[in-house]
Amino acid sequence: MNPVRRRRLLLVMVLVLAAGAATALVAMALQRNVAYLYTPSEVLKGEAGSQSRFRLGGMVERGSFKRPDGSLDAHFRVTDGDAQLPVIYTGILPDLFREDQAVIATGTMQGGQFVATEVLAKHDETYMPKEVAEKMGKAHQKHDVAVQPPAESLR
Numbered sequence: 001m002n003p004v005r006r007r008r009l010l011l012v013m014v015l016v017l018a019a020g021a022a023t024a025l026v027a028m029a030l031q032r033n034v035a036y037l038y039t040p041s042e043v044l045k046g047e048a049g050s051q052s053r054f055r056l057g058g059m060v061e062r063g064s065f066k067r068p069d070g071s072l073d074a075h076f077r078v079t080d081g082d083a084q085l086p087v088i089y090t091g092i093l094p095d096l097f098r099e100d101q102a103v104i105a106t107g108t109m110q111g112g113q114f115v116a117t118e119v120l121a122k123h124d125e126t127y128m129p130k131e132v133a134e135k136m137g138k139a140h141q142k143h144d145v146a147v148q149p150p151a152e153s154l155r
Contacts, residue, residue: 037131040078040085043109056085056114057104057131065099078103078114087114094121 001009037055038048048054061084064077072091076099077084087105097103097119107116 037104039080039083041080041083043085043114044083048109053106053108055104055106056087056116058085058102060097060099060101060103062099078105085114086112087116089116089119091119093119097121 036048037057039058040056042048043056056078058078058080061077061079064075064084066075067073074089074091074093075086076089077086079085087107089105089107098121102122104120105114105116106118106120107114109115
């Protein structure tokens, strides 16, 4: 192999290795910033696993919202209809945040409670985030199948 071809081959190999390293670094950075969405039922079943950060989606349970006077600490429960999970958030809540409304909170589990760093609320009375609606629907379908009596007992 002549020296010109050898240099070109080395240059191409270096460029391929550099592109591969850059792709790997971008993929690792994106993976760290991914926050998966779980419902309270999935979290309590352990499906969220040992993920340090994830999104919790569901409805703010009626009568669960509490905020001490003069404090930015908000305590409420998020439910998917089958399970409830207590949430703690320190900060200003969105204007549309209220009980019986869809919410998505980003944060971590700490001592059996979800500690939120960000809370997003729905924007009108007919909207529920698509991911939350699908997951809540699946949870109710599983629950309905488990509750139905066997066909023989209906006779």
